[in-house]
Amino acid sequence: MEPASSAPGARLVKVKGPGPVPVCLRVNDRLYCLPLEPRCSLLDALRQHLGLTGAKRVCNMGECGACTVLLDGRPINACITLAVECDGRSITTIEGIATDGHLDPLQEAFILCDAVQCGFCTPGQIMAARALLARNPNPSEEQIRRAMAGNLCRCGTYNQIVQAVRRACQDSDVPSAGRSRPDAVARRGR
Ligand code: FES
Numbered sequence: 613m614e615p616a617s618s619a620p621g622a623r624l625v626k627v628k629g630p631g632p633v634p635v636c637l638r639v640n641d642r643l644y645c646l647p648l649e650p651r652c653s654l655l656d657a658l659r660q661h662l663g664l665t666g667a668k669r670v671c672n673m674g675e676c677g678a679c680t681v682l683l684d685g686r687p688i689n690a691c692i693t694l695a696v697e698c699d700g701r702s703i704t705t706i707e708g709i710a711t712d713g714h715l716d717p718l719q720e721a722f723i724l725c726d727a728v729q730c731g732f733c734t735p736g737q738i739m740a741a742r743a744l745l746a747r748n749p750n751p752s753e754e755q756i757r758r759a760m761a762g763n764l765c766r767c768g769t770y771n772q773i774v775q776a777v778r779r780a781c782q783d784s785d786v787p788s789a790g791r792s793r794p795d796a797v798a799r800r801g802r
């Protein structure tokens with residue numbers, strides 16, 4: 613029988629591995645090139661190889677959203693994404709959203725609205741909210757709930773999370789990335 617690769621119309625698929633292969637990831641605007649086994653998830657690459665432990669491993673099967681990061685600006689579950697798929701692409705994690713030492717407005721809003729209990733889901737919630745606000749700067753409550761339906765919170769802080777997202781885009785009390793956190797806390801006391 614004719615080998616599949618020489619059959620008319622067949623495409624040669626380049627197989628990577630099984631040993632480590634070079635993978636270059638641009639994470640939070642910094643380029644990292646490292647040898648990774650093709651089976652290595654993006655979450656493992658971030659947490660175990662780069663020491664970026666903000667994205668959390670909870671279900672490890674794409675169900676809870678705790679591992680949400682942005683891949684070329686779009687939210688993905690890093691636990692079910694292979695690092696090799698992200699070769700040459702841009703990844704943003706919770707560690708990369710503060711500016712010049714100042715928290716992102718969403719981070720500020722989560723604090724001000726008490727949207728954090730155990731905090732395990734929080735990095736994923738904030739990254740999902742960032743992706744939402746990037747495409748819709750003033751979402752309704754329903755749009756927030758829909759967009760973040762894939763991010764579960766076992767502590768049940770859903771109402772505060774929605775409040776925080778609305779506050780981040782609507783409330784002038786939430787500082788821009790250029791203002792300091794002590795400034796925000798002082799204004800909260802007004
Ligand atoms: S840990 Fe990735 S979706 Fe739950």
Ligand code: FES
Pocket residue numbers: 727728729730731732733734764765766767768769
């Ligand atoms: S704050 Fe505990 S899981 Fe969401």
